[in-house]
Amino acid sequence: MPILEVNNLKKSFDGDSILKGISFDMEKGQTLSILGSSGSGKTTLLRCLNFLEMADDGRIKVNGETLFDGMKTSFSENELRDKRRHFGMVFQQFNLFPQYTALENVTLAPRLANPSKDKIDIERESRMLLTKMGLPDKLNHYPHQLSGGQQQRVAIARALALKPDILCFDEPTSALDPELTGEVLKVIKELALQHTTMIIVTHEIPFARDVSDQIIFLDRGVIAEKGTPSQVIDSPTNERTQKFLANY
Ligand SMILES: Nc1ncnc2c1ncn2[C@@H]1O[C@H](COP(=O)(O)OP(=O)(O)OP(=O)(O)O)[C@@H](O)[C@H]1O
Ligand SMILES: [Mg+2]
Incomplete structure (x- = not known):
């Protein structure tokens, strides 16, 4: 059974459709990286998984347990806390308590x-x-x-x-200079080698190729391409993915 099943997840802001039906599964112990240009919906996807935003429609299941089914979109603080417990979040800005x-x-x-x-x-x-x-x-x-x-x-x-069942990273190194980026990527790679289940939103393409079991390329709210690192990064078939990767 997949540790995470996401089905047809949708989210709009002010009538603007940002996630247009996202579906993917991941297995326990795997690392999934999400690539995509700015504004493609990567952060929104992580925030919907973690209930920092409420999706409009679709389904989210963790370990077979339905956390979101599109029917109920309002939850008590206790319910939200239980749902969020499944996901750990690491943001670009570290947000430590000073x-x-x-x-x-x-x-x-x-x-x-x-x-x-x-x-x-x-x-x-x-x-x-x-x-x-x-x-x-x-x-x-x-x-x-x-x-x-x-x-x-x-x-x-x-x-x-x-x-957490799944550790999520949203551009964990984009606030860091290259030397400090390396030390953070090293610990994330170590976690991947130890089969920590992770979703990583990143612009570090060589890193994503190195650590990921699966890569998703998100384009304007849809999954344009999904597969192994060699499929998505080395031989992309989607024109938008090809264009995005050509810049790196
Ligand atoms: N709370 C919000 N209210 C209105 N619009 C929002 C909100 N959050 C995100 N958006 C819009 O949704 C779109 C996708 O934003 P998102 O932050 O998910 O993109 P991203 O792929 O993470 O981009 P980046 O690589 O720049 O971080 C953007 O057009 C953004 O303006
Ligand atoms: Mg973002």
Whole structure:
């Protein structure tokens, strides 16, 4: 059974159709990258999956459980929290809490989500995650004491701390210079090698080719092309995909 099934997902803003019926599946442990030009709907798609936006129509299933079916489009805060729990989000701007240390940024969400869980266990797991992100010596640093790449790795640890089924990235390196980009891509690649289920919106084409099991090329709200990296990147059949890739 696929871990994620998206069927005919649609979203309009002010009568403007932004997602025009998006359908795809992904298997547990796979990495899916989403490419596409600016305004094609990549962020909107991630936001609809994560219920930061409410889709207008279509279906979203995680592990066979229907999270959205197009019939009901209004949910209580508790229902939304349960639905969002399936997805971890890492954004372009790291959005760490400036008043908390790296460790506190990671422990905060699991503490709120599991008030009965032992604080020491949460802290141990958070330390492990930050160590995995290559930051064992930065636990007590505040965001302003960290480079952009380090802050983004704290944000990844924070997203992993809630043990999401699917970790989503929206252009995780576009606010970083090339050197810091490399260190963040390295940890994402490591996660892919460990079969973390991930959806990555990125403009880093060689990276997407390297880490992805599947690639989707989104064009003006529709999936113009979908397949393995070699199909989509090396031999695109869609004219818009060819044009997009010719610029890289
Ligand atoms: N909340 C909103 N209200 C109105 N229009 C929106 C809203 N969010 C997105 N849009 C519009 O939807 C379209 C797709 O935006 P989206 O952010 O999904 O594109 P994108 O593919 O992520 O682009 P980029 O590569 O620049 O990040 C754009 O035309 C945008 O203006
Ligand atoms: Mg975007």
